[in-house]
Amino acid sequence: MSEQNHIKLADESLARQTTTLNLGPTHPATHGVFQNILEVDGERVLKAEPTVGYIHRAFEKIAERRPYYQITPLTDRLNYCSAPINNIGWHLTVEKLLGIKTPKRVDYLRVIIMELARIADHLVCNSVIGVDTGALTGFTYVFQYREKIYEIYEEICGSPLTTNIGRFGGFERNFSDTAWAKIDAFMKTFPKAFNEFETLLNRNRIFMDRCIGAGPLTAEMALNYSVTGPNLRAAGIDYDLRVAQPYSSYEDFSFNIPVGTTGDVYDRYLVRNAEVWESFGIIKQALEKLKDLDPSVYHADVPEFYLPDKKDVYTKMEALIYHFKIVMGETDMLPGEVYNAVEGANGELGYYLISDGGRSPYRLHFRRPCFIYYQIYPEIIKNGLLSDAIITLSSLNLIAGEMDA
Amino acid sequence: MALTHEHIIRLLQEKFADPQLTFEEPYGLLTVTAPAEMNLKLLQFLHDEASLQFRFLTDITAVHYPDRKGEELCVVYHLHNLKENVRLRMKIYVPVEKPDVFTATKLFAGANWMERETYDFFGINFVGHPDLRRILNVDEMDYFPMRKEYTLEDPTRTDKDDEMFGR
Numbered sequence: 001m002s003e004q005n006h007i008k009l010a011d012e013s014l015a016r017q018t019t020t021l022n023l024g025p026t027h028p029a030t031h032g033v034f035q036n037i038l039e040v041d042g043e044r045v046l047k048a049e050p051t052v053g054y055i056h057r058a059f060e061k062i063a064e065r066r067p068y069y070q071i072t073p074l075t076d077r078l079n080y081c082s083a084p085i086n087n088i089g090w091h092l093t094v095e096k097l098l099g100i101k102t103p104k105r106v107d108y109l110r111v112i113i114m115e116l117a118r119i120a121d122h123l124v125c126n127s128v129i130g131v132d133t134g135a136l137t138g139f140t141y142v143f144q145y146r147e148k149i150y151e152i153y154e155e156i157c158g159s160p161l162t163t164n165i166g167r168f169g170g171f172e173r174n175f176s177d178t179a180w181a182k183i184d185a186f187m188k189t190f191p192k193a194f195n196e197f198e199t200l201l202n203r204n205r206i207f208m209d210r211c212i213g214a215g216p217l218t219a220e221m222a223l224n225y226s227v228t229g230p231n232l233r234a235a236g237i238d239y240d241l242r243v244a245q246p247y248s249s250y251e252d253f254s255f256n257i258p259v260g261t262t263g264d265v266y267d268r269y270l271v272r273n274a275e276v277w278e279s280f281g282i283i284k285q286a287l288e289k290l291k292d293l294d295p296s297v298y299h300a301d302v303p304e305f306y307l308p309d310k311k312d313v314y315t316k317m318e319a320l321i322y323h324f325k326i327v328m329g330e331t332d333m334l335p336g337e338v339y340n341a342v343e344g345a346n347g348e349l350g351y352y353l354i355s356d357g358g359r360s361p362y363r364l365h366f367r368r369p370c371f372i373y374y375q376i377y378p379e380i381i382k383n384g385l386l387s388d389a390i391i392t393l394s395s396l397n398l399i400a401g402e403m404d405a
Numbered sequence: 406m407a408l409t410h411e412h413i414i415r416l417l418q419e420k421f422a423d424p425q426l427t428f429e430e431p432y433g434l435l436t437v438t439a440p441a442e443m444n445l446k447l448l449q450f451l452h453d454e455a456s457l458q459f460r461f462l463t464d465i466t467a468v469h470y471p472d473r474k475g476e477e478l479c480v481v482y483h484l485h486n487l488k489e490n491v492r493l494r495m496k497i498y499v500p501v502e503k504p505d506v507f508t509a510t511k512l513f514a515g516a517n518w519m520e521r522e523t524y525d526f527f528g529i530n531f532v533g534h535p536d537l538r539r540i541l542n543v544d545e546m547d548y549f550p551m552r553k554e555y556t557l558e559d560p561t562r563t564d565k566d567d568e569m570f571g572r
Contacts, residue, residue, distance in 0.1 A: 053541035060526075061550060065557045096432060223487075226462050226515030237487070244490050337431045339483060339494065341463075350464060352481070365466040367483075372464075375518050404541055 010039040010047055018046060021386075025054050029132060029390045032400030036377075036393075043385050048378040052371070056404040063364040067329025068094055069168065071364070076162045078366060079402040082121035082345040083163045084113045084153065089342035092247055093351040094168050094305075097338045102300045105293040106170040107249035108286045112183070113156070113165060114248070114342075115279040115286075119190075120149040121345030122230075122272040122279075125397040129269055130201055132394045133210045138200045145193055148186050155179035169306040170299025187283065194280075198273060208266060215380045215392030217263035227373040229347030231396060234271040235263030241343035252289065253282050265388075265395040272397075304331055329359045346370050346397040370396070371403045408489040410435045413457060420450055436494040444480070444497045445507040451484060451493065452512055459484040459493055462509065465519035467527040469501075469552045477501035480529055482509070499529070501552075508534040526551035 009020050024035035033054040039047040059074045066074075075090045076083035088110050095102065102110075123146050127139035150160035156179050157165040157172065166172065175183075201207045217227070222235040232239055240257045242250040258274030260267030299306050303322050312319035325331050335357040341350040347369025354363040377396065381389040413435060414428050427438045439447050451459040463483040470477055476498035484493045497506060508531040509516040520531045521540040528549035531537055539546060548555065 053543075056541040058550065061555075061557055221514075223461060224514045226513065226519075239487055244487075337436075339432075339434060339464075339492070348463065350483070352464065352466060352483070354468060363468045365464070367464040371522075372515055372518065375515060 013039060016041070023389070025051075029393065031128060031394060032398060032403075034374075034398070034400055034403065036389075038386070038389070040386055043387070045381050045384055045386055045389050048381055048389070050374060050377055052374065052400075052403050054404065055400055059405050060364055060366065063361055065360055067331075067359050068333065068361070069326065070329070071361070072166075073162065073164045075366075076164060077401055078368060078405065079121070079344060079346065079349070079370075079399045080161060081124050081399055082117040083161065084117040084165045085121075085342060085344050086349065087163060087165045088114055088248070089340070089344070089349050090351060091166055091168050092342060093338055093340040093353055095300075096340050097336050097353060097355060098168070098302075098305065098334055100169055100300055100302050100305070102170060102248075103297050104249060105290065105295075105297045106299060108252075108290050108293070109171060109175065109298065110166070110248045111250065111253070112283050112286045113153070115282045116149045116152060116183075116186075118279045118345045119276050120146045121397070122276050125346075125394070126269055126272050126276075127197070128394045129211070129265065129391055130207070132391050133207055135201060135204070135207060138197045141193055141200070142197045145186070145190055148182070148190075152179060152182045152186065155182055167299065167306055169302045172307070174296070174298040183283075183287070187280075187287070190280065194276060202270070202273070210387075210391060211266035211269060211395075212264060213262075214265040214384065214388040215395065217376060217380050219263070221376065221379070222263065225373060225376045225379075227347070227376060228369050229344065229373075229397075230271045230275060231263070231268055231347070231373055233257060234260035234267040236261055241341055241348055245341070247340075247342060253285050255282050265391050268395045331359075333357055333359070341367065344369055346399065346402075347373065366405055368402045368405060370398045371405070374398055374403060408456070408486060408491045413491075413493065416454065416457065417447075417450075420454075421447070434492055434494055436496060438496045438498070441497050441499045441506060444482075444495070445509070445512075447495065448482070448484075448509055448512055451495075457486065458488060459486050459491075461485040461487050462513040462515055462519070463492070465509070465516060465523055467523045467529055467551075469527060471501075471553045473498070475500050478504050478527060478529060480506050480523065504529045505532050506530070507532050510534055525549070528552070 018039050018041045021038045021040050023038055024030040025033050035051040037049045038045055063071050072087050072090055075086040078086050123142045127142050130138040153163050154160045156175055157163050217235045219235045219237050222232050236259050238257045238259050255278045258271050260271050307326050308319035308323055313323045333355050335355050338353045341348050349369060350367030352365040353361055356362040381392050425440045429436050451457050463485050466481050468479045478499050478501055480497045482495040499506060506529055520534055523529050524537050525539045525542050526549060
């Protein structure tokens with residue numbers, strides 16, 4: 001196909017003297033590989049046509065051939081800004097299928113990791129809104145704290161970005177002393193830095209003028225378009241899966257669901273900031289609750305699905321058998337059909353799993369929140385300025401890996 | 406009054422009185438299986454009926470069962486009543502030769518891309534969809550890759566034995 005065929009002009013754009021502008025696929029402001037073909041009249045956006053799928057990797061198809069435990073690394077390549085939530089969401093789905101009940105300590109450790117991931121994700125998103133409005137300083141302040149969170153992951157699972165954290169039934173190893181020290185250091189230093197970030201932007205006249213009224217989203221529209229997560233809450237709907245359908249013992253924690261009113265960029269920004277504080281509070285409560293629990297527990301007692309200790313593999317017959325069966329993916333799974341969802345950092349992250357009892361899923365579908373809510377983008381930037389379109393894009397917290405699966 | 410599964414089942418049976426309407430509850434999630442031509446009527450009723458109000462469309466996807474003759478493709482809807490916090494799954498079976506299903510885009514704007522994705526991977530033809538094009542795969546693709554006849558491994562390879570490790 002010749003290059004000419006790929007150049008698409010909007011109908012009648014010549015007569016109307018409008019300009020067709022390609023925003024993306026690799027534009028610094030798109031923060032990921034996706035394209036928007038905009039029709040602009042001067043600085044006003046008349047029409048946007050999003051194209052997605054540039055990094056589609058067929059995870060759902062690959063998952064139909066892999067043993068269950070090998071699907072975990074696929075999930076953390078969906079939303080790579082908060083990979084542990086994806087991993088743990090998948091573990092919870094399989095545990096639901098198998099009926100595994102995890103000990104309280106595992107739940108609380110998971111809560112700590114998931115809330116750290118949420119903080120990291122929101123830090124990236126909100127500081128990048130700052131960057132796109134021209135305020136780089138806030139970004140440099142908080143980004144080192146994202147790095148500190150990544151160091152905590154690294155201490156627990158060995159890898160900072162695509163984490164592959166945890167196993168079915170719990171964690172692969174107990175948290176080390178260094179990990180606890182890093183978590184404590186984070187808890188001590190983070191509030192000050194985040195306060196500083198908020199002072200820089202929250203009541204900053206220039207920032208407010210840029211964000212207030214940009215890309216507004218009404219509650220009706222958000223619901224009709226199946227928007228979830230902070231974007232829905234910024235529109236005024238208090239739907240949060242951690243409260244609506246508590247998983248991993250979230251019912252033991254007390255926290256608020258921050259909501260906005262107008263659903264514009266500024267509201268989304270404020271909602272995420274407030275959620276960072278709520279997550280911080282949850283981690284604090286979890287650390288407090290952990291003090292009363294046996295510190296040696298870090299996984300459920302499910303030898304059929306949880307990889308045994310390496311030293312047992314060499315000395316005990318059962319451990320050797322289980323080790324072999326798990327690694328080769330020969331463990332029998334229960335047939336069944338499960339939909340399980342967790343509150344991801346940008347919305348309801350669902351796993352629809354059909355198992356026929358075989359070594360890999362018969363069908364696995366990821367409900368990827370940002371794929372679904374990216375549909376609203378052309379609607380909410382219509383008739384706004386091009387510069388508003390840019391910050392609207394960053395405020396939606398779109399992750400290309402998740403969108404394209 | 407809390408919205409119970411019994412209430413939903415009773416209302417649906419009263420309204421449609423169709424023996425093809427079946428109900429099950431895998432892992433506590435009420436699943437309604439309906440004939441293909443009924444999907445829009447059912448969605449509309451679930452959406453509008455005052456005591457049901459399933460107004461949030463969580464997800465649309467499909468599953469391919471090559472062995473079920475005449476109902477190879479299954480379209481799965483996940484609905485949510487946010488007020489009562491009740492979920493519902495709806496399933497529609499269609500033959501692979503004529504995978505026509507009415508679109509839900511008139512009821513839920515968000516169904517647009519979900520249906521495009523389902524079309525892209527399974528070839529479900531959503532009748533009445535405003536813009537039924539491929540979304541994640543390239544436009545030039547001429548098959549529907551999530552169907553079971555397309556194996557992940559290259560079928561022409563002879564150097565790999567799948568007896569032990571493959572599905």
